[in-house]
Amino acid sequence: MINESEVVSVGQVSRLHGKQGELQCQVNQVLWDDIETEFVVLRIDGLLVPFRVTSRREKGADSLLLRLKGIDTEAAAMSLVGSEVMLLRREVPEHGEYDPDMLTWQNLKGYQLYNADGVLMGKIASVDETTANTLCQTEEGDLFPLHEELIMALDTENKEIQLNLPDLRGHQS
DSSP states (O other): OOOGGGEEEEEEEEEEETTTTEEEEEEOHHHHTTOOOSEEEEEETTEEEEEEEEEEEEOSSSEEEEEETTOOSHHHHHTTTTOEEEEEGGGSOSSTTOOTTOOOGGGGTTOEEEOTTSOEEEEEEEEEOSSSSOEEEETTSOEEEOOGGGEEEEETTTTEEEESOOOOTTOOO
């Protein structure tokens, strides 16, 4: 059984690529540089499940196309969309630009989200990286964009993030 301490999050399965089970994954590219891993670990229904990588190729600056052993149909691949992608920590180099404490968008789950005026917008319940615009959803169901340029403050110790967003709650258009 794989433990949380043995893995490092590198991204998320964002969508299918084709109909033969290939997966498109949004990843932190720094963590994939110079890594020729045989396995990835996906978080499925809260469980850490290893998969053998049968092929991989880059697609753009922060996307990978992966084929996983046993995932060769559209239906099988579709069940993995949205899953967190992880590598075994022992396979990730401890040199270069890698920082084991580096945050990904997925790491923001559970953070308190504040707008530009310091108003609490809610607690981040989920992060959706499946589209071109990354979004977070609060426990209340409100959606907010996530982008590096919007971050005004980030407090990892207290799990708080402040984004340059106006308070639009309660406003009707």
